[in-house]
Amino acid sequence: MFQLSNDAKQKVLTELKRYESKQSAVLPALYIGQKENKGHITPDVIRELSKVMEIPESQINEVFTFYTMYNKSEIGKNHIQICRTLSCMLNGSNELTEHICNELHVKLGEVSKDGNFTVTEAECLGSCGTAPMMQISKQDGSSRYYENLTNESAMNILRGLK
Amino acid sequence: MTASASETKYLSEFYHLPEFKNLDGYKNNGGYVQLPKALKMQPQEIIDLVKASGLRGRGGAGFPTGMKWGFLPKNNEPRYLLCNADEGEPGTFKDRMMMEKAPHQLIEGMIISSFAIGCKKSYIYVRGEYDDSIDALEAAIAEAYKAGFLGKNILGSGFDHDMDVYRGAGAYICGEETGMISSLEGLKGQPKLKPPFPAIQGYLKKPTIVNNVETLAAVKYILRDGAAAYRKFGTEKSAGTKLFSLSGNIMKPGNYEVPLAFPLKDMIYGLGGGMKAGRKLKAVIPGGSSAPVLTAEEAERALLDYESLAQMGTMLGSGAIIVIDDSKCMVECLANLMHFYHHESCGQCTPCREGTGWLDKITTSILAGRGRLSDIELLLKVADNMKGKTICALSDAAALPVLSFVPKFRDEFEYYVREGKSKVKGTAFKTPSYLSAGAH
Numbered sequence: 001m002f003q004l005s006n007d008a009k010q011k012v013l014t015e016l017k018r019y020e021s022k023q024s025a026v027l028p029a030l031y032i033g034q035k036e037n038k039g040h041i042t043p044d045v046i047r048e049l050s051k052v053m054e055i056p057e058s059q060i061n062e063v064f065t066f067y068t069m070y071n072k073s074e075i076g077k078n079h080i081q082i083c084r085t086l087s088c089m090l091n092g093s094n095e096l097t098e099h100i101c102n103e104l105h106v107k108l109g110e111v112s113k114d115g116n117f118t119v120t121e122a123e124c125l126g127s128c129g130t131a132p133m134m135q136i137s138k139q140d141g142s143s144r145y146y147e148n149l150t151n152e153s154a155m156n157i158l159r160g161l162k
Numbered sequence: 163m164t165a166s167a168s169e170t171k172y173l174s175e176f177y178h179l180p181e182f183k184n185l186d187g188y189k190n191n192g193g194y195v196q197l198p199k200a201l202k203m204q205p206q207e208i209i210d211l212v213k214a215s216g217l218r219g220r221g222g223a224g225f226p227t228g229m230k231w232g233f234l235p236k237n238n239e240p241r242y243l244l245c246n247a248d249e250g251e252p253g254t255f256k257d258r259m260m261m262e263k264a265p266h267q268l269i270e271g272m273i274i275s276s277f278a279i280g281c282k283k284s285y286i287y288v289r290g291e292y293d294d295s296i297d298a299l300e301a302a303i304a305e306a307y308k309a310g311f312l313g314k315n316i317l318g319s320g321f322d323h324d325m326d327v328y329r330g331a332g333a334y335i336c337g338e339e340t341g342m343i344s345s346l347e348g349l350k351g352q353p354k355l356k357p358p359f360p361a362i363q364g365y366l367k368k369p370t371i372v373n374n375v376e377t378l379a380a381v382k383y384i385l386r387d388g389a390a391a392y393r394k395f396g397t398e399k400s401a402g403t404k405l406f407s408l409s410g411n412i413m414k415p416g417n418y419e420v421p422l423a424f425p426l427k428d429m430i431y432g433l434g435g436g437m438k439a440g441r442k443l444k445a446v447i448p449g450g451s452s453a454p455v456l457t458a459e460e461a462e463r464a465l466l467d468y469e470s471l472a473q474m475g476t477m478l479g480s481g482a483i484i485v486i487d488d489s490k491c492m493v494e495c496l497a498n499l500m501h502f503y504h505h506e507s508c509g510q511c512t513p514c515r516e517g518t519g520w521l522d523k524i525t526t527s528i529l530a531g532r533g534r535l536s537d538i539e540l541l542l543k544v545a546d547n548m549k550g551k552t553i554c555a556l557s558d559a560a561a562l563p564v565l566s567f568v569p570k571f572r573d574e575f576e577y578y579v580r581e582g583k584s585k586v587k588g589t590a591f592k593t594p595s596y597l598s599a600g601a602h
């Protein structure tokens with residue numbers, strides 16, 4: 001069963017003291033939990049956080065389900081989020097998503113067979129002037145923007161990640 | 163005319179210098195000169211100066227900043243300043259540039275503003291995806307503490323102030339000020355009914371001022387140059403410069419700083435380098451995806467200020483200009499936006515939750531070639547019923563694109579429904595093969 005490491009527990013405790021209200025630590029704590037569990041959150045993660053924070057599971061769960069950056073199911077080592085909103089769409093994001101999914105043999109939301117990739121579509125990521133673009137997040141939560149993409153440049157980036 | 167269009171780099175004067183990001187580079191270019199000056203003034207003098215400057219909120223609604231500050235209770239009750247760096251309005255990417263290139267500019271503006279409103283604690287709520295912005299701000303805040311610009315008894319003035327960054331977690335609705343407050347409280351980011359306005363009851367039920375990144379960054383310049391100098395830019399009611407985010411089908415997309423009332427056509431054909439070879443302008447969304455669309459002919463005569471755009475039935479919003487050329491299908495563009503609003507509705511209010519669902523469904527079914535002529539009227543009717551009835555403005559924001567796209571480009575909608583394909587592209591939208599039930 002999933003357990004928070006001591007280091008993670010300490011980090012959660014620090015967050016609890018960081019803000020004027022204890023409840024404000026729920027969002028940062030969910031990030032810590034997600035990082036500990038290979039990039040997604042399960043009921044076990046919430047149970048552990050609830051114990052450390054002394055905040056009811058139901059309250060943490062409600063927050064978890066509201067926000068898109070907490071992953072509801074397993075993700076690959078590289079979570080590729082392709083922006084789909086208007087400025088990116090006008091610059092070919094549909095075609096880019098199609099190309100990437102075909103090349104990686106995945107559909108949206110799936111983990112590739114080798115466990116390396118999950119592709120999803122994201123709503124506007126604030127990179128409209130360098131469209132189309134994708135954000136790639138690692139299971140530890142670190143992430144990076146890749147902008148002004150073409151089908152070729154995107155695949156070169158992905159091949160470099162494996 | 164257009165060929166000579168140039169920027170007015172006021173806030174963005176030093177953004178080309180990589181060192182402007184760091185404390186030393188910032189100080190070498192006029193940084194932290196206004197803060198000591200401000201700390202020797204009376205707080206009310208600063209508020210009056212901001213009022214006199216005509217500065218209006220750069221986050222979308224354009225509310226006069228000094229007036230908003232004036233709504234705070236006149237007592238010693240603890241209060242908060244919350245910087246809105248959620249930047250979720252499609253087409254907008256200026257705040258990200260400001261935070262990455264000039265974090266100290268925002269921080270200095272926030273300390274001065276906090277002193278003016280008597281606030282000891284401020285937060286910058288940054289959208290969760292903006293890793294680089296968060297890193298830049300955290301590093302800069304640490305530098306500012308070390309240099310004595312934050313913390314206890316700042317520069318011997320007796321004024322204490324702490325500042326922290328809060329990371330969002332992916333929800334457009336947290337850009338709405340009361341949604342942001344809920345989120346900062348560690349809850350679902352659901353907006354709350356106003357009144358009470360945040361200036362009376364905000365974070366943890368305490369008075370809270372919410373201002374956009376660009377608004378707060380501008381404060382220091384008003385202090386430096388005075389209200390009259392600031393008013394030299396723009397018009398009587400739309401004073402100052404503004405950063406516009408230009409994107410879509412345009413040769414040179416990017417952020418451009420110009421005085422308000424700058425002609426939209428100079429933005430597109432001058433600074434933006436015009437349309438791609440062989441393409442013609444069809445439509446422009448002038449203020450973020452929620453702003454009603456302009457036809458090419460309207461865009462030719464539009465000026466980029468609050469009043470001029472309101473007169474044309476649209477708005478300046480966040481200053482995000484999305485350009486659409488003649489190779490693009492307006493039905494597809496509208497369907498794209500309706501998917502966005504449906505995804506982002508927080509679901510509290512029935513007209514918004516149900517309405518965005520219907521708009522998404524109807525536009526998607528038209529795209530798939532399954533539309534009927536009656537669907538066009540239905541779109542207008544659903545959108546009309548979403549206006550002015552909800553807790554926050556997202557519902558209106560979703561309705562406005564429909565109420566402008568459909569009447570202004572009706573022929574494209576009717577053709578699509580009649581022929582089952584796009585008038586512009588000659589084909590129907592192909593449902594992509596990558597779609598699956600996968601949930602994220």
Ligand SMILES: Cc1cc2nc3c(=O)[nH]c(=O)nc-3n(C[C@H](O)[C@H](O)[C@H](O)COP(=O)(O)O)c2cc1C
Pocket residue numbers: 218219220221222223224225227246247248249250251334335336337338339340372373374375377378554555556559
């Ligand atoms: C749905 C919705 C989304 C919003 N998103 C943002 C945003 O991302 N950034 C922002 O500064 N303001 C946003 N606003 C406006 C804020 O509610 C608020 O008016 C603004 O932060 C006030 O700051 P200002 O007066 O400096 O503009 C949004 C409003 C709505 C209704």
Ligand code: SF4
Pocket residue numbers: 335352353506507508509510511512514515552553554555556557
């Ligand atoms: S209008 Fe929509 S987004 Fe705003 S509070 Fe109501 S349901 Fe939520």
